[in-house]
Amino acid sequence: MYAPGESPAFDKLREDVEGLGISYAMTAEKFLNSRADYDAVTNTLRISRESYENYRINVERAELRRDIVHELSHARQYKTLLDGARGAQARRQRLVQQARSMSEEEFVRFRWSNELEAERTAWEVHNQAVASFEKGRSTTGFSPAFLKRIADKRLEDFSDNKAAYEREFRTDYRSMVLESRPSRSP
Numbered sequence: 001m002y003a004p005g006e007s008p009a010f011d012k013l014r015e016d017v018e019g020l021g022i023s024y025a026m027t028a029e030k031f032l033n034s035r036a037d038y039d040a041v042t043n044t045l046r047i048s049r050e051s052y053e054n055y056r057i058n059v060e061r062a063e064l065r066r067d068i069v070h071e072l073s074h075a076r077q078y079k080t081l082l083d084g085a086r087g088a089q090a091r092r093q094r095l096v097q098q099a100r101s102m103s104e105e106e107f108v109r110f111r112w113s114n115e116l117e118a119e120r121t122a123w124e125v126h127n128q129a130v131a132s133f134e135k136g137r138s139t140t141g142f143s144p145a146f147l148k149r150i151a152d153k154r155l156e157d158f159s160d161n162k163a164a165y166e167r168e169f170r171t172d173y174r175s176m177v178l179e180s181r182p183s184r185s186p
């Protein structure tokens with residue numbers, strides 16, 4: 001996706017998710033506000049087929065790469081929680097346990113802060129890649145303060161979708177916490 005050294009933040013992310021055994025799949029499905037999606041239960045990063053076809057003809061390449069970085073950041077966020085959990089069932093169990101340790105409001109806040117962190121990483125990687133390209137063309141490059149201002153603005157735009165995300169988190173929470181009460185055997 002990015003050449004080594006092009007973005008230190010991506011090099012770090014790649015190192016962090018290496019060995020997690022993430023599967024990649026192409027799908028016709030549409031995702032909320034993104035060209036890709038990471039499912040922590042099945043450990044699968046799904047990429048919209050349409051976006052991938054576009055990518056191959058040089059349309060919205062930067063956008064798809066950025067969305068994939070965002071999703072890989074989610075995989076990294078779950079790394080500790082899901083460490084050693086083998087298979088979808090074991091992974092789901094850990095996710096359910098985590099959700100049940102929180103109230104619905106806490107869960108929604110937690111998931112939203114994960115979104116912001118993932119999106120900030122995506123823009124950080126994007127900006128570093130742009131800056132490293134610019135550096136190759138001129139001697140000035142962009143100042144870190146300038147790049148941070150851009151990332152802040154992008155995060156503001158991203159937050160326009162906060163309500164839609166929160167609805168999804170609530171649905172997730174309810175499906176995990178309400179449907180999964182353990183039925184105790186006598």
Ligand SMILES: [Zn+2]
Nearest residue numbers: 070074115118
């Ligand atoms: Zn996300």
